[in-house]
Amino acid sequence: MPSRLANRLASARRTRFVGRSGEIELFQSALTAAESLFQILYLYGPGGIGKTSLLREFGARAEERGIPAYYLDGRNLQPTPDSFQNALRAALGVASDAALETVLSNMTARYVLLLDTYEVWSGLDNWLREEFLPQLSENALVAMAGREPLSPGWQADAGWQMLVRQIPLRNLSPEEGRNFLERRAIPVEQHRTVLDFTHGYPLALSLVADLFDQRHDLSFQPETAPDVIKILLERFVQKVPGPAHRAAFEACAMVRVLNESVLAAMLKLPDPTAEKSEETIGAQSTHELFEWLRGLSFIEAGREGLFPHDLARETLIADVRWRNPDWYKELHQRARKYYVTRLPQASLPEQHRILYDFIFLHRDNPVMRAMFDFTDAVILPVAMHETDKPALFELIEQYEGIESAKWAKKWFARQPDKVIVYRNERNELLGVFALVEMQNAAEAELLADPATRAAWNYLKKHAPLRAGEIAAHYRFWMARETYQDVSAVQTQIFLTTVRYQLLTPGLAFHFFPCANPDFWAPALLYGDLTRLPDADYTVGGKTFGVYGHDWRVRPPLAWLELLAQREVAANPEAVAPPPETPLIVLSQTEFSSAVHDALRDFARPMRLRDNALNCSRMVVERVGPAASSDERMSALQNLLGEVIAAPQVSPREAKLYRAVEYTYLKPAMTQEQAAEELDMPFSTYRRHLKAGLLRVVDALWQKEIGAGRRGRYNENLKMSKK
Structure with a gap:
């Protein structure tokens, strides 16, 4: 009966065994070779990767050929030579007092020795390597498995280097x-x-x-299976020294790669690059936590930092999201803040890495997971060179036809600095992204191209541009191998669009055409783009559906806040744009009039609260879309005060602004009193006031159209292109 039960157990195990064909082929070749290239096959990998199952499969394959296999599991033995030898005598079926060396030397036929859970035998490692294993005959094939690679002693021994084959076990395909x-x-x-x-x-x-x-x-769904998560966590992390260490590996799971700076930002630890202060000496340091993470078996080190194995990441995220959803949201918020803060100061290649990290925060959302390829491929965005054009035109013609290639030639010649080429480390062409800034093109040019004609007509009808504003049409985007399907290149193209949207001064509107608009609908709607059928177009018989976003209605900061809410929501698709008072897009004339009204009513809250500027882009960006009417009014007052009080480049300029200040910010005075206080004739005062008002309106207008907020990035963008 025990034998029958053992046979049924072995049969059930083999029925469920899948994969590992490469490892099995290697084992069988060593098993049947007249002279094997190795005597020891060592498998290593984290707990639960299937080491034990594979060792048992090795044993079954050997016994099918009539070769006996003897299995020892370190979990069932004491890590001592005596315990090991006693267990081996029992497996061999010899007397407990038999001389093991003699027994092994008399085994002239082929046999297999399977040693499992080798990590618990660390205290026996030297004895096994130097005393026990060398006494085995050449007929023995040893297969061992443990969590970690073999100790340095194996690598340092020239003899064992030739006789041992180490193989890391990976996940199933x-x-x-x-x-x-x-x-x-x-x-x-x-x-x-x-x-x-x-x-x-x-x-x-x-x-x-x-x-x-x-x-x-x-x-x-992972969140609905906490028992599974608990078992997996126990496999990955058997003991956590303290709360700071748990927070550290939770932070590591949230982000694509973790370095000490990111870790410090997410755990609010002292900046690792700054000098230690009296307050930070003795505290848990970022470096200590980082080094602890590096030593964990499920954490890998890459060129950019640390990252967990895929399942370890999924398990940790599912656990913290189920166990402490508020902490999950807080970690996301801290990581997001770190990336947004770093973005403006970074070089072009680093900006793409930061945006990649930023988008990675959304990977838990099923929509984003399906629409982005997060593989660690090296894809370099570079400026187009004249020698690139033939290959680019050929690529566009391949996917979109001769007529589209004709328009590409015209726009690439007209706006060459708006073309980005993607290459790999071997400098091979991978894809292209080209946009058209419509305000920089003649209207005749826009009306000639079906794509820009539809977009230009849409703008004139639904969202007219104001002076200094930019409208961009993402005219061409494609990967060499996959066109507009999901790929690593498409992911980089999307990152380029996000970078452009966040860092372009004065961007008011962008159009995003898709050859398959229905396929991209979930991702683009998640990103707060709106389907614009009026902007659809057909070129060379190929029709493109167009999406768009008005950055005056939902500016970058409000857009980032909306994505942040969707990022951590249990049902991201249910997070609609905030229902607060919508932004008002004022023409330049309307804006100027509203500024004059705001200055006149500066000290009259009941009237200032109704000013249209309270729903302007510059005010909403300062306080957020959810701000109350009083908060918006206060922000408007602060903006007016800051512009008027800003340091000026010359004494004459200062006099102009002082005239505005004494007239509107000190309302107890009459204009005659203001002129007297400023020590100037009334006619001069009136002239200064008029000129000062023009400057105040212009300064605020630059903020409204985005130049004031994003203009500081101009120099960085120029440097990135060099």
Whole structure:
């Protein structure tokens, strides 16, 4: 009976075993070779990766060929030579007092020794390497498995270097994962969700499959399976020294890559680049936490910083989101703030990395996960050179036809600095993004191209540009291999558009055309773009659906706040734009009149509260879209005061602003009294007041159209293009 039960158990295990064909082929080649290239095959990887299952499969493959296999598990033994030898005698079926060296030397036929959970035998490592294993005959093939690579002693020994083959075990491939789920009878419609969470990690696949065995009507979501998360966490992190360490690996899971600066920002620790103060000496340092993270088995180090294994990341995020949703939101907010603060000062390549990190924060959203490729591919955005044009025109003609290529030639010649080319490390062309800034083109040019004609007519009818404002049409965007499908290149193109939108002074509107607008609808609507059928166009028989965004109605700061809410919401699609009072897009004449009214009513709150500037872009950007009417009014007063009190370049300029200040910000005075206080003739005062008002209106207008807010990035953008 025990034998029959053991056979059934082994058969059940093998029925559910999938994948690992490369490792099995390597083992079998060593098993059957007349002279094997190695004597020891060592497998390593984190707990739950399938090391034990693979060792058992090795044993089964050996016994199918009539070769005996003996299995020892370190979890069942004391880490001493005596315990190890006693267990091996029992596995070999010899007497407990038999001389093991003699027994092994008499084993002239081929056999396999399987040593599992090698990490618990760390105290035996020297003894096994230097005493036990060398006494085995050449007929023995040893397969061992542990969580960590072999100790340096193995690498330092020239003899063992030739006889040992080390193999890191990875997750199952998507195809192998689907094979496993099919064997466990998991509904096909659930495969994508399960594979997205588990990333092919064998233990996670088994745990989720067990859930389906218990509940056949299950619709799997990680947050609804806390027991699975708990088991996985225990596999990854067996002991956490303290709350700061737990917060550190939670922070590491949130971001794409973690360095000490990001860690300090997310945990509000002292800046690691600053000198230590009396307050920070003795506190848990950023460096200490970072080094602790680096030592964890499920944390990997890359060229940009630390990052967890995929499943470890998913598990940690699911756990903190379920266990402490407020802390989850707080970590996201701190990471987002760090990236937004760093963006303006960064170089062009670094800006793309920062935006990539920023978009990565949205990866938990199923819409964004499906529409972005977060693979760590090296894709470099560079300015177009004249020698690039033939290949670019050929690429555009390939996907969009001869007529589109004709328009590309015209726009590339007209606005060459608005073309970005994407290349890999070998300088191979990967894709292109080209926009048209319509305010810089002649109206005849805009009306000739079907794409810009539709957009220009839309603007004139629905959202007229004001003086100094920019409207951009993302005229051409595509990857060489995948056109406008989801890819790593498409992801970089989208990052380019975000960078442009956040850093371009005076941007009022942008149009985003898509060859397949329905496919991109979830992602673009998530990003607060609106479908604009009136801006659709057809070129060469190919029709493009167009989306757009009015940056005067929802400026960058309000847009970032909306994305932040969707980023951490349980149901991001349900987070609608805020219902607060919408922005008012004033013409330059209307804006000037509103400034005059605001100055006249500066000290009359009841009247100032109704001023149109309270719903202007410059006010909403300062206080946020959810601000009350009193908060907006206070912000408007502060803006007026700041512009009037700003340092001037000359004494004459200062006199002009002082005339405005004494007239409107000191309303107890009459104009005659203001002139007397300023010590100037009344006619001179009136002339200064008129000129000062023009300057105040112009300064505020620059803020309104975005030049005042984003103009400080101009020099950085110029440097990025060099």
